[in-house]
Amino acid sequence: MNPLAATSQDSVRSAVKVGLLGGLGYIFVSAVGMVEGLGEKNVIDPILSLGYLMLIWVGLWAGHRAGAGALPGDGVSVVGRVWLGIVAGVTGGLLASAFLIWINTFVVREVFTNISPALIELLNLRQGLGTGVAVAIGGGALLGGAGAAIGTLTPLMRRALTGSFLWVLIVGFLEVILSQIFREIDLGVFLAFLIVGVTSWILLRNFGDSQRVLLGGLLAAFVVGVLVSQALSEVNLGLRFIPDFAYINRVGGRALTLSAAAIVFLVAFAATVLFDGRRRAMRARLAALEPAERQKWAFGLVGVFVGLGVFLPMILGSVVNELLSTTGLFLLMGLGLNIVIGYAGLLDLGYVAFFAVGAYTMAILTSTSTARNWAPELSFWEALPFVVLAAVVAGILVGTPVIRMRGDYLAIVTLGFGEIARILFLSEWFSGVTGGALGVTKIPPIELGFYTVKGTDTQAVLYLVLAFVALAAFVSYRLQDSRIGRSWMAMREDEEVAETMGVNIVKAKLLAFVMGAILAGVGGALFAVKFGTIFPASFSIIVSITVLVLIIVGGMGNIPGVAVGALVMIGILGGSNSSGLLREFAEFKLLIYGALMLYMMLNRPEGLLPSKRLARELHQEEAVQDAWLQGEIEQGEED
Amino acid sequence: MSLLKIVRLHKDFGGVIAINALDFHVDEGEIVSVIGPNGAGKTTVFNLITGMQAPDSGEILFEGETIIGLTPDVLTGRGIARTFQNVRVFANMTVLENVMVAQHCRTSKGAVSAIFRTAGFRREEEEIRERAAEVLSFFGTRLVGYRFDQPAFMLSYANRRRLEVARAIATQPKVVLLDEPTAGMNPSETREMTELIGRLRDDRGITVVVIEHEMKVVRDVSDRVVVLDHGEQIAEGSYEEVTSDENVIEAYLGRPARAH
Structure with missing residues (x-):
């Protein structure tokens, strides 16, 4: 008896479709170089490398989708679901085999640079094409069936199984x-x-x-x-x-x-x-x-x-401390941008300008290098008030011309400001002060009186960054829950109405820009001290984008959300010019950024840890429905 | 002296004349209805008074002083509040927050005192909260209790209209401009709103200007009715005077066919 007979035509068709998608996934992951690039990194020695893990994941996913594709009403049994998974796996395997035969027969490296002999060896398990094809189809069937079988388990067992595997991966990755x-x-x-x-x-x-x-x-x-x-x-x-x-x-x-x-x-x-x-x-x-x-x-x-x-930096070691202080710097900027975008709703894409202003002010005022015309050689603490002042001025300079702009226009104009700042610092015209393309060198360490925080002393830098982050979080939190915070919120909802309700739009917007600028400026000052040298190239547009992405992924308008976003984007994946915990993925960072953004926008637009308000805003209909079901909302009172 | 006085006001939008040589005034403690067919320029008058749009010529005097060129937030501070025809509550803020924001121009504590949570700041926050609760209690039990913390989008249509009125009251105005406060309400809700408009003046001493299409409401609330058509005032007087005015009947119903 054919176990597939009991399943509907539709579910078989969708299983084939999912299988083809899985096959494309196999080809994609191989052709972009992930299988080979990550093949060296063993997660579990000796059986599982990161490269193979990517392929296995594709197979499991396809099987799971195919099995779950049959609706409960279809009357598909557990065995039927597993068969659907196997159908998907074999379909994907066939597509993968076609790919294997193609790359084994022809040399396609001139066009597809990542399809190298080493990759072919890996996909063939070093045993020749026959084994490769057999493994693709057989493995596909096995994984597809397994994926579908996992889907039929009780929720507890499923969670236990996937969760435990996730733990193994986490422990593997957190080796450092x-x-x-x-x-x-x-x-x-x-x-x-x-x-x-x-x-x-x-x-x-x-x-x-x-x-x-x-x-x-x-x-x-x-x-x-x-x-x-x-x-x-x-x-x-x-x-x-x-x-x-x-x-x-x-x-x-x-x-x-x-x-x-x-x-x-x-x-x-x-x-x-x-x-x-x-x-x-x-x-x-x-x-x-x-x-x-x-x-x-x-x-x-x-x-x-x-x-x-307080206590973790003592035992984390320099690599992780370094990672965390970079994360902290970006978190500081994220908290600032969170005020500008998350609270006040002003889409600022040139945020890096404020970071650059802070970094350059600190560098110029403290540097002991003799290469430039003007070097007052202040200490960190003497220069810090000037950093704040410069940030305030920059905030007002950027904010004033864009007061009457909204949405897309604001985004484009601020994007321009970000670039202008970088080019100004780069220009020959100011090079006597800013050092031009050579940047500013010899930025001295911070004297605390009882201790000197050198940029290379990762533990001390981390403490310093954490202290400023705590301060910024505290300020954000206090502002959010105040008259000022409420006026920002109202402005974000409806600028025109906020104005008729008595909110001075000019003041409110400028204050948001200035607060954001101060946090980014202080971040920049710390950045300058941490590295001891700054170049205009460090302040490119990608920094603005990274900060924006981290608050979107984390959850706009929510302080813990921004922290989670910074940890995921900078700590784990790695920022624009630093590598994260997953150093292996550095080459594919932008690909992963893109995939992550797509996934978040489609499935969780409010971010990983959103503010209540944003979650509500993006799920208004659901919230109203829920309330209606609970009888909390009256639909037109009766006469 | 009139609280609000409009003199030869003119506004056109790229050739379309919205307001043409309009004169009218509102005395303190009055309830004035502004009526007229669709497109007569009623909402434009409100936009001009509240500073959301600038007139091309003419004069708007509030308490004897010109208010032309002032921004909406300054005018709110002077004591002019409004509601909107197409309800515009802050949908994702809670009911209480909506009313708290509206007190912005009556309060003063800035960023620094907010960060340090000074005694003055805490006192002011407490006052804002109390006043918001007090204003919301104006509508009986409709907007109090668990509704305080509900986001505004969860409210029924009628309650959103009430919230708009509450927000306007919370700015502590001398005159409030209500733009079709009963639109989309059922008869009992309309009766309730009619009564509320009366109480705005009687209990709180707020002068009211109201745009209204529902003639029953106009009859019940107005001391005086101003009729606009094509941006001009075509009649003015008590409800009875206005409704029997030939110009008004013509504006609403068209010119009667002449017998041959």
């Missing part, structure tokens, strides 16, 4: 951070975490109502924690055997060993299944919390982040 932590962690930091954690737990439990007691207690705990961490920083906990066991050195970087991967998978799987009930209960309890209680726990959460900010 995890090995560093396990190697470096000392008794001091460990005890500090313990002290702060336990104290805040006790405080929140028993004295949650008195902010004064809470703050005082937490502060005391932090002070004790820092002292303890300093005093006992020499006593290593001796956990280095964990990374030594879990990771193995390979050509493409350190990879997770098979046994470690299995342990991670099993632990994650067991945890998901065993603690499912507890997780649900927790979630229900969180949802039912009173606003006052909720605020208390939000306070606790802020405490946790402060704790991580």
Whole structure:
């Protein structure tokens, strides 16, 4: 009996279609060079490289879609769904084989530069074309069936399975951070975490109502924690055997060993299944919390982040600290742009201008280089007020001409301003002060009195950046929830009406530009000190775009959202001229940016962690429907 | 002395004359209805008074002083508020926030005091909140309680109109211009709104100018009716006088066919 007979023609057709899409995915991933480029990097040694992972993912996806394509009403059984997945897999495999035969027979490298002999070797599993074709079709069928089978599991099992696999990948990718932590962690930091954690737990439990007691207690705990961490920083906990066991050195970087991967998978799987009930209960309890209680726990959460900010840099090592300080700089700019776009609704595409103004002001005023005509050689703290002042002036200069512009026009004009700023700093005309194309060198480190923060001292730089980020987040938060913040919001909704309601549009817009400019300017000043040298080339349009993308991906108008956006875009993927945690993907960064933006716009336009307001705005219809279903809205009162 | 006085006002849009040599005045404590067929220029008059558009010639005097050339926010500060014909509440802000924003020109605390949460700032925020709640209670139970924190787009059409009126009141105006406040409302909601317009003056001492198509409302609320057609005032007087005026009947119904 043919198990496919029970399925409708439509679902078979859609399975074939999904299969073809999967086949195209295989060809695309191979032809852009991902399979080969990422082939060196082993995720799980020796069985899974990142390159193969891309192909496997395509197969699983196609199978899953094909299986899920049959509607519940179709009466398709579990076996039928798996067969649909297999149909999709084989279809994709056939298309992939056609591709394989083509690239094995002809030399196409002149046009498709990434289709190299090495790639063909990889796709053939180094065994010749026959094996390649067999693997493409057989593997396609296997993966398609597996993908469809996963779709038929209970939600819990599905989550456990995919979640655990995700954990394995995360542990594999976080090798740099995890090995560093396990190697470096000392008794001091460990005890500090313990002290702060336990104290805040006790405080929140028993004295949650008195902010004064809470703050005082937490502060005391932090002070004790820092002292303890300093005093006992020499006593290593001796956990280095964990990374030594879990990771193995390979050509493409350190990879997770098979046994470690299995342990991670099993632990994650067991945890998901065993603690499912507890997780649900927790979630229900969180949802039912009173606003006052909720605020208390939000306070606790802020405490946790402060704790991580204070103690983590001590053990993260220079690579990760460097990564995090770059992320912090972009986060600082993101917070500023969030005020301009997220709060006030002014689409500014030339934001990099303010960053450049801040960086150049700091550089020019502090640099000790003799190459230029004018060098006052101030210290960081003497120059900082001038940085703020320059940012304010720049904000007003950019803001004034565009007061009456909206939307697209505003975007285009500000885009121009961004370029103008870069070209001005580059020009020969000002080169006596700005150094022209050579930039400004010898920007001195920051004197704190008791400590000198050198740009190369990644840990100190990170602390400094984090302090400014905390300050910026605090300012943003306070402004948002105030008379000024409300007038920005109203302006974003309907400028004309806001004006008739008494909001001075000129003042409100200029203030938004100026606040945004100050945050970017301070970011620029830190950037200048961190690198010690600045060039006009660092302030290109791509910086503006990156900052814009990070607040869109994270969630416009929401401070934690911007932080998440910065972590994902800069920390993980890597910014415009820095590489992120996934260094392997650096070559494909722009491709991934594009794919990510497309995905976000289609499926989650409000960002990963949106503000309530934005989520509402983009899902108005759903919100109204929900409210209607709950009887909260009256549809035209009866007479 | 008139609170609001319009003298020989003229406005055209690229050859189309919207307002032509218009004269009219509003006395303090009056409720004046502005009526007229579609395209008569009623909303344009409101736009000119509130500074959203600039007249080509003529004079607008508010409390005896010219207000031509002032921006809408300054005029709101002077005491002129309005609602819109096509309801324009801030849809994604909550009901309470809508009314809080409207107090912008009656409050003063800026960015610095907001960042440091000074005592003055906290006091002012508290006042803004209380006043917003008070204004919303003007509509009975319609916009209070759980509605405070509901986004405005969730409100029914009639409630959005009420919210617009609330927002206008919250600016603490001397005169409020209501642009078709009962459009799209059912008869009972219209009656309620009619009564509210009366209370605006009686309880709060606000002078009201209202554009209205519903003749029953015009009859019930107006001290005086001004009729516009083609940007000119064609009649003025009490409801009874105006409705029996031949020019008005002609403007609405057309010239009666002459018997042969």
